[in-house]
Amino acid sequence: MSIMNIRKIVKENNLEELFNAVKIGIEKEGQRVLESGDISKTGHPKTFGIRQKHPYIQTDFAESQIELITSPENSEKNVLRYLAAIHEVVLKNLPTNEFIWPLSIPVKLPNEEDIKVAQFEDKWDVEYREYLVKKYGKYKQMVSGIHYNFQLSDNLMKSIADIENKDIVDVKNNIYMKLARQFIRYQWLLVYLYGASPLVEDKYYYNSNDKPKNYVRSIRMSRFGYVNDEDIVVSYNSLEEYIDNIVSYVETGKLIAEKEFYSSVRFRGEDTVKKFLNNGIKYIEFRLFDLNPYAPFGILEKDIRFIHLFIKTLVWIDEKDSVKSVEIGKEYSEKIALAHPLSKPEYLEEGLELLDNMKEMVKELKLSETDLILIEEKENELIDSTLTIGGRLVRDYKSSSPLEVGMKLAKEYKKQAMEKCYSLKAFENMELSTQALIEDAIRNGIKVDIIDENDQFIRLEWNNQVEYVKNGNMTSRDSYISPLIMENKIVTKKILAEQGFRVPKGYEVSTLDDAIMVFNYVKNKPIVIKPKSTNFGLGITIFKYGIDNIETYSEAINLALKEDKDVIIEEFIEGTEYRFFVIEGKTKAVLLRVPANVIGDGVHTIEELVEIKNNSPLRGDAKKTPLKKLELGEIEQLQLKEQGLTIHTVLKKGQVANLRENSNISTGGDSIDMTNEVHSSYKKLAVKIADAVLAKVCGVDLIIPDIKSEVDNNNYGVIEANFNPMMMMHIYPYEGKSRRLSLDILRMLFPDKNII
């Protein structure tokens, strides 16, 4: 099939949107190292589960070489987001003394016999690695890099096939073959820009004679990298020739398997190259990129974007000489790789021309100004090699040793990951509970898709089982009717009372007149007046010792009527309120919420104590943090006044000053885990209550006078059963043990998987 003019087809048929709808995925290897820079000798952390089929966290050649994988994403932002999230999950779960080496080549190579091949569960995976060891030695396999997976839209391919009246498989193979040749032809430019493996210990070369004598741009991308023997030559002239070559190398034993063919370009989507003829190439893997040590995750978002534009330009422009492309390209690339990082590029003019082509394409596709600025930035790097990553690196090596440079960055990146332990930073604009769930899912090898970020709507997938989750714990495991029961306090109460649970007696009214009609029934009894539906404690008044003044009573009714059209007047049961978190028939956590308070130390004023307490990283807006910062507003100061205190009072050591009456976390309350303290009979009671409202996930609020004694019919009261109960206050309590409920949610959703 003759070469198609993609540019012309796209422009003439308004296919710009489809041409821009690419999918990108990143695979990033990295060595686990100790603070000394030595490669870690520990096994792949068990907390990441089984590495085979893990969608995000695997190992490559060596046991110490962790490989992070993103799924194909439709934007650079999303690719980096997943890469960042997976990194963070890995770094949070490494042993304290381990880091990820931020460069492609470790500065300290272990003795060859100390290098441990990745301990895959599958025998063949291990044997394959042993074979590679014999053929290439172990050192080369210490080298890490980034693989960039790229796919053009299937709908684009389909449209082109329709327009050109061609078979879609031919169209795909035609375009991807062209892209492969073009990429090899011009990859020197990427080696120039992104080469970042300037040095390696001598023993790496064994007894080679022509090893580089100075810093180079990329040992990894030179002939000293992980490359095939020189006699392995595969043609890119046509897919047929390409397949023939590879198949025959495997047949004659020159390659043990197709995957032993190491090229900067590899066609993907089938388990054997032969199948491309019938099914078409699905996507291309570009294996060219050294780790960028200045990027916390090995590559910057803007470079993912630049490479995307670079690749697309290669499809966009015409090929100059398709037959010689590969030969020329390899020669150029090798020369650039082995040149000093601060040297001028030999092919400057060609590079500038290509960048011009990129800019032209960006304009023709009406892409953004940012893209043009990005390309100009690379133009500058092309002209001034000190601006390249390699250039920057060797400049840094002048003031610090390569070990120091690498470890400083490695430590910095780990520190960043460990900050705000309760958050998964790549997803930090989502709710904390969803962040926790995503973090646990990524670590356990459950695939995560964000369906609607603003709505906290995600999809989890494992072993062909798909589960949707909203707000961290709203799932298919619960029935539609159960949250509707819990949403309506009247309904909940009626059902619980009928089933014999002790529910505070109450009346529902919708007008002040109705409320006054029942005043005689509730007069002088301990009561609470509250809106029928409320989630934030608004409009609630408690008369702990009863009320006989009808005007005060009426005020409370009106306050509640402001929040909802229906109001509940309810028996107030003495005791302390605890939250029981039930998941699938088990109480997983019990929490006490204490009103906002400070405790004196005999030195500081209340104002100062508040500031000290607010310094905790757990405190913030109680949305992006597990707890709320204390405030000293009108309500708090009134509360202090009632205790004979002001914000300037210096409390005695141990003296408690309450800042609030209510114990909501959202008004600065403390959360205290009591799971082990509460009598087991209450945990069983909470489960029965959840069962009664048909709930799998349920936050049961019980009033209990004494949590140590066994439950009977008179020593508790059910306040509420909550659907979508908050998880973070249990996961990061102010005091007591963390209860990682997000893991329990995963266990509920994937009972066949061993969630760690």
Added chain:
Amino acid sequence: MSIMNIRKIVKENNLEELFNAVKIGIEKEGQRVLESGDISKTGHPKTFGIRQKHPYIQTDFAESQIELITSPENSEKNVLRYLAAIHEVVLKNLPTNEFIWPLSIPVKLPNEEDIKVAQFEDKWDVEYREYLVKKYGKYKQMVSGIHYNFQLSDNLMKSIADIENKDIVDVKNNIYMKLARQFIRYQWLLVYLYGASPLVEDKYYYNSNDKPKNYVRSIRMSRFGYVNDEDIVVSYNSLEEYIDNIVSYVETGKLIAEKEFYSSVRFRGEDTVKKFLNNGIKYIEFRLFDLNPYAPFGILEKDIRFIHLFIKTLVWIDEKDSVKSVEIGKEYSEKIALAHPLSKPEYLEEGLELLDNMKEMVKELKLSETDLILIEEKENELIDSTLTIGGRLVRDYKSSSPLEVGMKLAKEYKKQAMEKCYSLKAFENMELSTQALIEDAIRNGIKVDIIDENDQFIRLEWNNQVEYVKNGNMTSRDSYISPLIMENKIVTKKILAEQGFRVPKGYEVSTLDDAIMVFNYVKNKPIVIKPKSTNFGLGITIFKYGIDNIETYSEAINLALKEDKDVIIEEFIEGTEYRFFVIEGKTKAVLLRVPANVIGDGVHTIEELVEIKNNSPLRGDAKKTPLKKLELGEIEQLQLKEQGLTIHTVLKKGQVANLRENSNISTGGDSIDMTNEVHSSYKKLAVKIADAVLAKVCGVDLIIPDIKSEVDNNNYGVIEANFNPMMMMHIYPYEGKSRRLSLDILRMLFPDKNII
């Protein structure tokens, strides 16, 4: 055990609320008759399912004698409500020429051989009736009445037992024995007030010598009613004696079973009287009451209340002479029953004294003024017999024949039931779909409880299976996540598109600036702009032929942004929108919605045509009616203007004037059933779409250019998948066949039951 002073205990221990918390249930028999007044010879209607275990609709002695049963309710209002609802269900489902005779005794008795004993499925039930025929003759068993079931609160019994330090079973039996004696003692007053069986055909008496010669108050409650032989005498002195007497009559064969003991009072709650000794009497059945022909359902709410107060007074006051109570009471009652309805009562003073006692109790219990007025009303009736039901009846018999009086009322009650066919009037403040579900459940013998009326929350129960339903079709059958998927259009679309359904392409924006950024992508293409979440069609703009004016585009965006913070700009797919109603993997109904319109007749103006169309009983506010009344407001008049019409235009015959652009039922649109018209492949498609969003109950909106052709990938578009889809527009469409979806919901909920 000595007699307790309930009044004293209640007052001293503040048990008033518990004493008032009684449960009341009604059983009401009635004969199905033809317009001629003859007893119907048809079988018990099959539409009511199996009569045994039917909680609401059974038959009593004769096949024509339908028995309506309410569950025990905690207020007179609720009792009457269920009684009304069951009546309505029965009347709606009787053959057109059948009515329910509103009096206890039919005016026309059939020949004895034509009376058909109720055809129960259970052989013993039929045999028992055959035995009764032999012993008592068939005629007596044509008589119908009301049984009034009464239960004091268990918590009251428990409190009294605690206070008196007695066993709760003894307390119950003690109180209910006293009540039984007292009731018999004073029942004459109720016979006086409620007696309403003044006459019967002669053949009823066979060859009796002392048959009444004139109208009497109650043949049914006299010795000519359904009573045991004179030698059956059961003592009420103690529960032990009572049990001994009954058991020995059964053992000696004088009674075939315990239930053959006919008394105005019967203890209930166990299958044999012996068990009361250990378990306690649960409640009492009072079998005294004639049907009140002037009450559409056989008894008025105020009389349910009066009888409640009467019964409670009997518990409240002391017994005068417990040993002679039964004997005196029977004598008084018989005399009152066989007296002329217009005669003065023999025991006026005693009656007035009892009513005074009632008033005193009402005051002591702080009950309402209405209760006092009600008692005074009965005082007046006691003094003036013309005011009693019996008195009113014989006065009516002066101007019309008993047949005319009865049939007029029977017809009136049936007419009332048939009005507003789409509504179940007793529950008409609930949503229509819930009314339909309740109606179908009652008819099919599924027990219905209203859990929260304002929230459309009901409970259904059959064969120990409990199901909660909100808003007519929100049930446990759907999962929690499914409506959350559908609620969010972005999520729905993403999931449907991923699974290969044709979903209009679109963009989500949250600001006008965002919207302007994508303007280039959508310019000149057919698009619809709509808020992300809307259920009422607000804020939606359609540019059918595209838009190139950015200002008009911006206006539409702003309009949508008023309704939701997120707005969708979406490809507009040409065709007509249909609603597919899917229940559990089947498309049960397909509906076309047509914008509000009138069709000309060459005579009337548009204004007149609107009035004519609005006369349909189906049209109203579209909440309490299936369709909305047409309006001629600003929007409608503008719409007419665009068609060159005014409200004064006389349309040609067949000429259509649209009053609206949108087709929502809520703005007067017509609903047209298309279930049989649409190609079956679309029905399957709708099911697959419901499956994709994990829904059991789902309203799928599809755009289809031609419903007759088979579906392919290009001839449809999915607009939306709706949770809690409206059912009434399918049940009562403007045009086409009714699809009773409420029945399908019941079938889904109770797959083991044969729903008719």
